[in-house]
Amino acid sequence: MSIINETNYDTIFGKIAVEQGLCTNAELRRAVEELKSRHKVNPIMLRDLMIDLGYLTPTQADRLRAGIKESKAVAHQIPGYKVQGKLGAGAMAVVYKAQQLSLNRTVAIKVLPKRFSENPEYVERFYKEGQAAGKLNHNNIVQAFDVGEAGGYHYFIMEYVEGKTLYDDIAAGKIYSEQEAINVIIQVAHALRHAHTNGLIHRDVKPKNIMINKDGIVKLADMGLARETTDIEAAKTEKGKAYGTPYYIAPEQIRGEMDIDGRADIYGLGATFYHLVTGRVPFMADDPAEVMKKHLKEQLVPPDHINTSLSAGISEVIEIMMAKRKKDRYNDVEELLIDLEAVKNGQSPLRAHKRFNVSDLERLEVGEIIETPRNYYDEEIISRYRMAVMALGVVVLIGILIIAGMIVL
Secondary structure: OEEEEEEHHHHHHHHHHHOOOOOOHHHHHHHHHHHHHHHHOOOOHHHHHHHHOOOOOOHHHHHHHHHHHHHHHOOOOOOEEEEEEEEEEEOEEEEEEEEEEEOOOEEEEEEEHHHHHHHHHHHHHHHHHHHHHOOOOOOOOOEEEEEEEOOOOOEEEOOOEEEEEEHHHHOOOOOOOHHHHHHHHHHHHHHHHHHHOOEEOOOOEEEEEEEEEEOOOEEEOOOOOOEEEEOOOHHHHHHHOOOOOOOOOOHHHHHHHOOHHHHHHHHHHHHHHHHHHHOOOOOOOOOOHHHHHHHHOOOOOOHHHHOOOHHHHHHHHHHHHOOOOOOOOOOOHHHHHHHHHHHOOOOHHHHHHHHHHHHHHHHHOOOOOOOOOOOOOOHHHHHHHHHHHHHHHHHHHHHHHHHHHHHHH
């Protein structure tokens, strides 16, 4: 047994350091091995060793230690629940596994750290997340149970999902097969359809927010950026601001447009789909601003050009989901689901075909040069095009001959 498993504090410290992206799994493993070799000769805490090895700065280590201390405080503050351990941490909240004593069931508790509790905007957003999740009741969405405050901590009680996130698989190097990915994306699409029907846009669809439980059921989580389509005041307040995650954000979200609708979620789901089947994000750059510029301007490399085992159908669907102009995407999730089910059953995605054709015709009208997508036009259209070109050639030839005859005369 390794030292990190023998020392509870070290276990927690190492886990949180990796979760927050302060060090890699490989660095943590090397630190643990070094910890074992020093155990009998020169005992040292994992925190201090990771600073010595240059994996953490003293400031980062202090921040982690403060977070662990706060975690212990939370365990005694929320009445009716017994906190059993920490599940993870994000930029704005910490999630704990707990037992709800009254119903004897396992739940997850999302807690807003005290450093954010002093900011009314953060608190309001936290409660909005709980209220948004509370409006939804669907098997593919993490269910909300309660939201409140105790001992100075704002908390949100939700369904505990025993499983993993899509990000866990991606981080481990997994590339999903076509059928695996389609099954996941279809379930998320059903979740989004339910949310959109209830007037909510998720706005942050990404692998970290999609979970798979031990029975293979996919759950969409984290309504932290969700917005009601009828909330005009929020739309005005957020105008000009980019809300979302750079690798998966829709162009209209980057531009901070007011009239964001469900097609933004379709784009984020398409970017997630792309990542699952290719093993890489659609657009990569050294900093978030450059990534977002690429979402706005750079042409997408078709996923079947990266993973050549993919069918043309799945590539077409993803390309339509990730069209830069929202009017070129699927109109809604219902239309997307029709094509996803078709590709799942080995059929052509007819809605995608239609969208490619309409989009190309519109761009031709304004004089834009386009590259004709492969397999998007049927043989009849190609045949007519060839006949038209031949007829035009004959007319031109006759004209030349007539002019030549006139000159001779």
